[in-house]
Amino acid sequence: MAETTRDGKQMKFLKALCAVGFLVVLVSNVLSISGWNEIRGVYDDICYLRQAHLFQKFGPGGLDTDVSRDDDHYLSSRLKEIDFPSWNDPTAAPCHTLMPATNRVVIQYPPGTGFVLALFPSGFQVIPLYVLASVVAFGFALVAIAYTSTIFSLMLVAAFGDAVIYLMINPTKASYSMAPTMMVCALGGFLTAKLFVDEGRRHRLLLTMVIGLLIGLAVNFRLANLFLASGYGLFFFVSFLLSRNRETLLQGFSFGVAFLAGVAPTLLANAINAGSPFSTTYGGADVAPPELNSSVFWSYFGDVQFILLVIAGAWTALILRLRHRSGMTQVAAVIAGNLVVNLIFFMTHPVFTPYYTIPVAMLSLWTLLFATLMPQREAIGDSVAFRQPVKA
Numbered sequence: 402m403a404e405t406t407r408d409g410k411q412m413k414f415l416k417a418l419c420a421v422g423f424l425v426v427l428v429s430n431v432l433s434i435s436g437w438n439e440i441r442g443v444y445d446d447i448c449y450l451r452q453a454h455l456f457q458k459f460g461p462g463g464l465d466t467d468v469s470r471d472d473d474h475y476l477s478s479r480l481k482e483i484d485f486p487s488w489n490d491p492t493a494a495p496c497h498t499l500m501p502a503t504n505r506v507v508i509q510y511p512p513g514t515g516f517v518l519a520l521f522p523s524g525f526q527v528i529p530l531y532v533l534a535s536v537v538a539f540g541f542a543l544v545a546i547a548y549t550s551t552i553f554s555l556m557l558v559a560a561f562g563d564a565v566i567y568l569m570i571n572p573t574k575a576s577y578s579m580a581p582t583m584m585v586c587a588l589g590g591f592l593t594a595k596l597f598v599d600e601g602r603r604h605r606l607l608l609t610m611v612i613g614l615l616i617g618l619a620v621n622f623r624l625a626n627l628f629l630a631s632g633y634g635l636f637f638f639v640s641f642l643l644s645r646n647r648e649t650l651l652q653g654f655s656f657g658v659a660f661l662a663g664v665a666p667t668l669l670a671n672a673i674n675a676g677s678p679f680s681t682t683y684g685g686a687d688v689a690p691p692e693l694n695s696s697v698f699w700s701y702f703g704d705v706q707f708i709l710l711v712i713a714g715a716w717t718a719l720i721l722r723l724r725h726r727s728g729m730t731q732v733a734a735v736i737a738g739n740l741v742v743n744l745i746f747f748m749t750h751p752v753f754t755p756y757y758t759i760p761v762a763m764l765s766l767w768t769l770l771f772a773t774l775m776p777q778r779e780a781i782g783d784s785v786a787f788r789q790p791v792k793a
Contacts (some may be wrong), residue, residue, distance in 0.1 A: 404467060411557070416546050419559045423542050426566045431534040433570055439527045442483040446527075448508050449577045451476050452515025453526060458786035463515070464670045466508035468494060470643035498684035509682045511667040513621025514578040519630030534580040535569040541587045541767070542566060549772035561770055565763070572705065572755040579622045582760050583621040589629075590767025593735065596726035598772050606655055608619065612655035617663020624667070625757065628746055629764055630660055632739030636731070649657045692750035700753040714740060716769045734763045 414530035430530065453473050458462035471477060480488035480495075491506065497511045508515075520527040542562030544751035546557050549555040565587075573579040589612060597609040616633070619626040637653030668678035675682050713736065721732040743761040750757070 412549075412552075415552070415555055419555060419562070420543060421537055422559060423562050423566060426563050427539045429531055430570050432659070434528055434531045434535070437528055437531070437574070439480060439524070440482055443738040444495035444726055445510075445578075446575055447476070447479045449481070449514045449518060450479065450526065452508055452512060452522065452619045453518035454509065456516055456519035456707060457510075457523060463519070464512055464666070465672070465673050466497075466512075466670075467505045468492060468497060468507070468653055469505075478786060484663065492628075498682055500680075500682065501673065502680065505674065507682055507695065509687070510578070510685060511621045511624050512670045514623075515668065516580060516621070516666075517581045518577065529670050530580050530728065531574065533568060534573065534584055535566060537584045537587055538562075538569050541591060543703070544591070545770060545774060548691045548771065550774075550775035553775055558774070561766070563594045564765075565731040568759070572759060575672050575754065575756045579756050579759065582619055583620045583763060584627060585615050585622070585626075586629075586760055587717075587767050589615045589619075590764055590769075591771050592767045593764075594732065594771035594775055597735075598775050599730045606652060609652050610655045610659040613659030614663045617660040617665075620664045623760070624681070624744070626633060626760055627664075628743045629739065630758060631742035632735040632737070635738040635742075686751045691746070693749055694751055697751065697753045698748055701748070701758070703761070704755055704757065706758045706762060709766065710740070710744070710758060713762055713769065716761070716773075717765070720769075720772075729772055729776070732768060736768060 411708070439450065452463065452466060455466060455470065458473075459465070459470075468476065471491055476491060476494055477488055481762055485495070491497075493501075494506070496507045496509055499506050518530060521529045537636055539562075542558065542565065545558045545562060546555070569580070569583060573583055581584075592612050592615070593606055596605065596612065612633070613630075617628045619629060633656055634653075638651065641649040641653055647703055671682060672678045681688060701710075717733045717736045717740065720729050721737070723729075739761055743758060747757050
């Protein structure tokens, strides 16, 4: 008993030390972020901030991003600040596309990132957004600490937590759309683990709908986040084909309905700007047909994304190989589907960026982390309960 108490005190001390380490990285993030400039000369930044400006000016009417609404010259003045050659010609603005169906020049991005930025005061929007993203990562890292029960699991969480908090500024800072996406990935990973390996089995339908809604909302930040739903969709579809029962049908249907509800703002924005909910506002290379480009393919191998994807893939393969618990196998199947579909899409996309595959990597890694920790805590709890003396 004395040895057990001593081990318990040691674990509490190590957990506290781990939490302090996370706090140090968080403070470092905040200090770094506080020195950022919102107008970095990056075209994407200006367009996301213009979307935010439209929401602050017109409310829900900000979904309409036609350049003719730049009557206060917000867009042209921002372009002038970065010495854009055609700053006084709105129709030549970067990240804007001419829509043939509506004959309007509109922002190509979905409305979610602009909406989130609009929640903060103009001129001080990017810094609080990224601080919030770092705090969310810090919070979920603390939750992961609470689930640890062994020195090894605590070491795993320590390494993962430090890395993921840092990732909230690099490479996440490459696109403002990544900050809200990373927050969704952390929450989505936690809930996915609960759905399959924790008490989520008692709230399966509700959790499925919440996860579907979250992934749908992520599409409003980055259209490519659509592919984050692929693993879930494949899993629910195959589960129904194998079982042919009402439960799997209802679960898959609920996920799909919730996902569509989450995507609704983008569908509405497409209808307003492109003339149809299912017409894209993107143009150029972003709508080019898929092709295997060797330069794009090899670019991923020299990037941090490759390391994250390898870790996620190896972790998933290990779970599938062990097959020691059905819930864990289901998690691995969802992640495997997600990784395969996302890799096929991005490896055949004609453009490479340092953040394209970060969302699927982080959603996978958060899910794997909590799916690994939750059964351990449950087993420890069962063991403690078994050792409790029975009262007469």
